[in-house]
Amino acid sequence: xxxxxxxxxxxxxxxxxxxxxxxxxxxxxxxxxxxxxxxxxxxxxxxxxxxxxxxxxxxxxxxxxxxxxxxxxxxxxxxxxxxxx
Numbered sequence: 001x002x003x004x005x006x007x008x009x010x011x012x013x014x015x016x017x018x019x020x021x022x023x024x025x026x027x028x029x030x031x032x033x034x035x036x037x038x039x040x041x042x043x044x045x046x047x048x049x050x051x052x053x054x055x056x057x058x059x060x061x062x063x064x065x066x067x068x069x070x071x072x073x074x075x076x077x078x079x080x081x082x083x084x085x
Contacts, residue, residue, distance in 0.1 A: 001027025004057040008065070010081070019064035027057030 004027060005020035031053035034040045044052050 001031065001053055001057040004054065004061050008061050012065075013078070014065050015061065016065045016068050018068045019061050022064045023057045023061040026060040027053045030056040 001024060004023050005015070008015040008023075009020060031049050034044055034049035034052055041049075
């Protein structure tokens with residue numbers, strides 16, 4: 001679930017580094033558990049395991065970003081990357 005930190009890192013100014021790591025770990029763990037644990041396979045009601053993993057990664061990214069004082073990109077960095085794209 002590396003897409004969540006990448007998207008949030010590019011488009012949300014409050015995204016932090018600890019939140020990105022937590023999001024990756026939580027999303028990947030959710031994906032594996034929903035794929036391998038039969039009770040969780042049934043609990044997601046036929047959805048692909050990526051759906052709950054993506055949701056868990058997004059929720060983790062937002063919550064951890066709001067509670068950690070991680071390093072936020074400077075305005076210079078943001079301008080440079082927005083102009084490059």
